[in-house]
Amino acid sequence: MSDKPSRTVSDRLQAIDWTDDAIAFRHVHSRALLMREYLRRAALWAQAYGAEEAWPFFDIAEYVDADTTTPPEVAEELEQLLKDLAPASLRTTCRAAVRWSALREVHRDLPANLPDPYEPLLLMHERGGGYYLEEYLDLNGVMIPLRDMESNASSAPFVTLAPTTLDALDAEGEATYFAKISDGYPRHSPRGIVRRRVEDDGRTHDEAFTRNLRWEPTEYLRLYDLGHNEIDHVRITEIEAAVFIESLTEKLTGAS
Known part of the structure; x- marks a missing residue:
């Protein structure tokens, strides 16, 4: 068994600045979505392999194939990183993500309907470090409820994990998203999307995601409120956005 997959994941963890809270604050929206997606995926794997009591922060490989191990040299280097990190559940899932990469190399028969459990969590760490678990999950800038395993397993999937997409969801303040709809442009395939973003100081910004692949100021919502727009809109979730x-x-860049 090659140590390359495990080394790749370990190197990603080693490259994270676990002490820079400013990064976490810049990525509060995407980090919350990524954590929720990890919780959903972990719940699905827990249900599939009888690991309900171990959910949410656990080593899934232990339940799939307990004989799979992390290459010793990689494991030793990883422990040097983890000795200063908290909470314990974070150390558990970091070890688990590295071990999972080793398991995937030797197991080509994993259930195709179950998504990679740890990739959302790795991305969340890369966008601002760790978390704290108390009554809520504190992601350094945003807190989300843990909820129970069943509700997480049935939550809406968040599968758009490209960095450019995640970056587009991060902005100061709270955002409400809308899809512009009309004949031939239903909610799931709208003419475009806009958002109303309210900063902490109360300032409001209306923005449209344009063909320049960035958010730009728009008068659409204001004009609609004044009765000057014929194109309708409907409120959508961050995941739909x-x-x-x-x-x-992907359409404009050819990326996939």
Whole structure:
């Protein structure tokens, strides 16, 4: 068994600045979505392999194939990193993500309907470090409820994990998203999307995601409120907005 997959994941963890809270604050929206997606995926794997009591922060490889191990040299280097990190559940899942990469190399028969459990969590760490687990999950800038395993397993999937998409969801303040709809442009395939973003100081910004692949100021919502727009809109979720952003990016850049 090659140590390359495990080394790749370990190197990603080693490259993270676990002490820079400013990065986490810049990525509060995407980090929350990524954590929720990890919780969903971990719940699906827990249900599939009888690991419900171990959910949410656990070593899934232990339940799939307990004989799979992390290459010793990689494991030793990883422990040097983890000795200063908290909480314990973070150390558990970092070890688990590295071990999982080793398991995937030797197991080509993993259930195709179950997505990679640790990739959302790795991306979340790369966008601002760790978390704290108390009554809520504290992601250094945003807190989200843990909820129970069943509700996480049935939550809407967030599968648009491209960095450009994640970056487009991060902005100061709270954002409400809308899809512009009309005949031939339903909610799942709208003419475009806009958002109203309210900063902490109360300032409001209306923005449209344009063919320039960035958010730009728009008068659409203000004009609509004044009765000057014929194109209708409907409120959508961040996940739906992410799907549109990634689809438009792929269409205009040819990336997939």
